[in-house]
Amino acid sequence: MVNQQALATTAQPLSKDAEFESLVLRYQNSVYNIALRMSGNPDEAQDLAQEAFVRAYRSFDSYRRGTSFDKWLYRIVTNLYIDEVRRRKRNPYVESLDERITMSGGGEVDREIADLSHSPETVYDREHLDMCIQSALAQIPPEFRMAVILCDIEGFSYEEIAQIMGTSIGTVRSRIHRGRRGLRERIAPCFPARSGEVRPT
């Protein structure tokens, strides 16, 4: 048995695994964060992040060294999530901005939206505010959501987002424009004091 274990560890090309581990440790927080903002659900985010890393490992040999690992990784996350949404929902393009996206987590996000939007006395509590924004995010189509997250949370340029999402800069511009337009009215209730004068800029 000792023999088997010794063989099992030496059979792995250590340099590759060590390199991969260091990359995972470096990017796991941002990958998880993107997954969380996309899914709105910590459990789902963890599954998504894990699956993304496992896929990344499997095709790690095809990843060209020197190219940006994070973009390559976020592309895997993006494709995974959008494929997952498509798989769950037969016809993703039918969903409009007015339609609520039900979360796999059991609609908790929807309930939070309702609570917050129906209570104008919502406080400027950081946690509540984040939940409110998260709820707004959940209501826009996944492609718009991903583009906006990559732009506003991860700080990528349109060109980088186009690379990550495998699309043109023009499409990215359109997605961000429409995504933010959808978010404008939904985020407004998160700032109840914004009746005219106070504005967090």
Place this chain on the structure above:
Amino acid sequence: MTCNMTQRLISAYVDRELSEDERARVRQHLALCAECMAVYEMTLEVKTALGSMAPSPCPECLWECVRDQIAMLPFQAEPERSSRLSPLRAVWSFARLVVPAAIAGTIVAIPLVHMIFGVSVFGPAGPRQQPLASSTPPRLVITTPASEESSSTRYQPAGGAAPGRTASMLSSSSLLGLDTAINHSEKSDRNASSPHEQLNLLLRRMQDSSFTYTWIGGSTHE
């Protein structure tokens, strides 16, 4: 520039993703149009709100879970990997097949040898014991090389005997992390013509109790 066009460019304006020309035209329009200015401010608010969200650190177990899942990968059927099997992986695949078989062989062989020939592979009082020495010929030396790679016990005539005389028996002690080779130090094997006969002869001699055990790690026989 119309309000409609301006509002379509506002997001890119906020992100500084417009050409200098477009940028100047949007700026001009915003200076004159309150409605578009309001859209601009709300857009900026959305961007600020998203950027201000507290980052959630990933669960501590994330890497561990990934590592566990990865550890299970190499043995799954994976078409793009099987084509380029690394030498180490090939050794491992081979070992996976051979090692259990060798262990099973050992488990069977040790009592079998003991039963049939009345010989304990470990010597009179079990392994790691320094047995009594006897220098009477013919002498048989049981050695345990440190190498764990070989999984067969070799009954090898020492002293320049022909290679054909070597009897090999599929009896491994890799289960115990040691490999037993019995060196038969007889000058000539007059009667033994086949490896099997030679082995029998050898074991018969062993029963005559005129042999010596030598264990690696212990001192050699006198």
